Amino acid sequence: MIGISSGARRTPLNGLDGRTKLIALLTIFILALVFSSPYYILGLLALVLTTWAIARLPWKLIKDILKFFLIIAVIILVVQIFFYPGETNLFRLSGPIGFIGFSGYITLEGIMFGIAMVLRLVVIMIVAPLLVLTTPLPEFMLALVKLKVPYRFAFIMTTALSLLPSIQSHSAIIQQAQLCRGITDFETGRLLTKLRTTAGLLVPLILGTFRDSQTLDVAMSSRAFGAPVKRTFLLESHFCPTDYIILILAILFLLGGVALRVLGYGTL
Amino acid sequence: MPETGVIVCENLSYIYPNGVQALCDINISINRGDYIAFVGQNGSGKTTLVKHFNGLLKPTRGSIRVFGEETRDKKVSALSRKVGYVFQNPDDMLFCSSVEEEIAYGPKLLGFEEVEIKENVEKILHELGLAAQREAHPFTLSLGDRQRLAVACVLSLSPEIFVFDEPTTGQDYFGGKSIMSLIDQLHAKGKTIVIITHDMPLVAEHARRVVVMNQGQIALDGTPGDVFSQIEQLRRLSLRSPQVTLLAQNLGSKDQTILNVGQMYAWLETEYLVSPRAAIGDFI
């Protein structure tokens, strides 16, 4: 699901200025990285989930994200549990499990840090859709431009996002074309066959996308992209009172969070 | 009663995952040796329907049988030995690094005999006039040759039925003519041909049967003569008979439908023009 382009979804967050949402998102990002205590990050997660509820976004999406994330989460957890240099030994694994870098003890700190890392990534992953699904692309681009990101860069970034659905549909057509060539499946088969089928998909897709991007280049220039004048934006954006409140809260949170961290709170 | 059609659709309906109903209660039987053209506005359901013929799409309701077997549980790769599908854009089908390799790719994957593949590739290279470019990289070929190669890739799986989606789109007159004569040859060898096109003169000159689709249903189904004589009905379906057909009608040909320039001359000289050429001789 490529949300940012189908920004037609009307949610309470749609009314906010893109800049507000972008800054709030960055605040959460930074705080998630600043804290390393699972309790503090759990607090952030609660905040994000509340916003999710307010935005009335589908809970199924969180489920899908978590499902996708599950294996990575387990790996992170295991690695931290085994390798985090903790002090509070809970129990000792014996037998063949001793290997390089592993002391043989499972520590409390290891478990806590592993959980914190996983929660941190969960927060970062589910906070992004809050922006993406509630902000149509043009508003997102305008927010970037108003936050002094160069227009050319903002345009390229948002256009790349808006082209994803067309790349997706082209890729679906190529897959069908490949099936007609006798390819049995895109999922199964021996490694070599799999590499071959992937090449069959990627070669036409990349060449096609390259050709399209050349056409796009001509089409954009033909419509005066990059003219050496100050660009007009059809779209207008204004801060409303809610925007100010959220911005102030975000700044307070950020300053407060950093202050707590400096004072030694929020760590393991 | 024994089934005669190689492809038989019964009350076939298809609804896309996004809820759009693309096909509604299609009943059609395609016979062995048919040369059938599907025409109609974009979005009328032509491509959706023919994508059922090789199992790329499975009906939401109703059934489709290919050589007597339901496609529902069949894989596209299994059906590809019976129904070949040539996509509109050859570049979506090609990805190997030489022409030869490209043609052998499908048969290898489907486990054909090594010797048999070699012979077959050789035969196809010559039949399609690609032998001189056998080592060339597919992307260095001209559009016309890339399209022949796409046909070759499908041909190498030796299907009985060929589906062509807009084979002449984007080609000039000669390019279109060359691919159509290739399709004619396949038909002459007894293959069943299905094409989708917007080019009415092409339909009139090549197809033996025309199916007009409109809003997911079959609006007309008959010989080119039947279909193109219904000028008003076609106009309502946003289509137009070829210029010669209209010209002949405007000149008063009531009893027969003129489908190509050759038929036009014959009709003019035998039935329309009162004193052919003699008068001209006097004049000069």
Place this chain on the structure above:
Amino acid sequence: MEPIIQFNSVTYSYPRTDVPAIRDISFEVDAGEFVALIGPTGAGKSTLCYCFNGSVPQLFSGAMTGTVEVAGCNTYQDEIPVLAQHVGLVVQNARTQLFNVTVLQEVGFGCENLGLPRNVILERVQAALAFVGLSGHEEREPSALSGGQQQRVAIACVLAMDPDVLVLDEPTSELDPIGSEQVMEVIARMNSELGKTIFLVTHDMEFVAKYATRTLVLSDHRLIKDGPPEEIFSNNALLDEARIRPPQVCEVSLGLRKRGYLIPHIPLTMNEAVSTIKGLNHA
């Protein structure tokens, strides 16, 4: 009056190729003409289109000799955004040239880049959409429109910038008959009602016969003929050389002439053909 388009001995090769995509092209077009460019695939038609607004050689680099002047601008010196105000280029594939999320954003894009005042842009967008028959579609997603509608949006995009010349590269090649007719009708009206100079590349000879006042024939990278459509469509040798099939009404008339019938003028339209052939019985 100065011609609005001047090509002087233009030869151009793409980077890393030895064979020029176009060779020694010279022609002039007066303001208000409707010129059709026809010829086989690979002859260099798209490349010629890219020359009009400086995309060749500015975007594609490569080696170009000769000069192109459009509406007093020089395609070497003047930058593409400047040229864009005089020449609107609609490239071959509508799908790839639409990249905004709404039709309004799409059509306004060019004027936004030119820094026009917001109210002026909105007026121009409305006018352009009304002209192509798509008023009320402002908030639609371009990708959700039909092929014909997408092509008309692409035309509205350049029309909103109010250029003097419109260059259209095979605008109907992927459309169904009804979509093609609607697009061609819009192009014809830009010429007749707005006085725009039209340079149209197409494989649809019936449209050429119906609308063009002048036809250029490009074959094997060279301009081999320049004349009114009736001259092109009555020249069998030329049609063969350029691999062009004339409209069937011309084909029938040419065939009859070959069979010895007296056909002084090759008809271009249905009505002309009917009266020409009827005339044979009254000779």
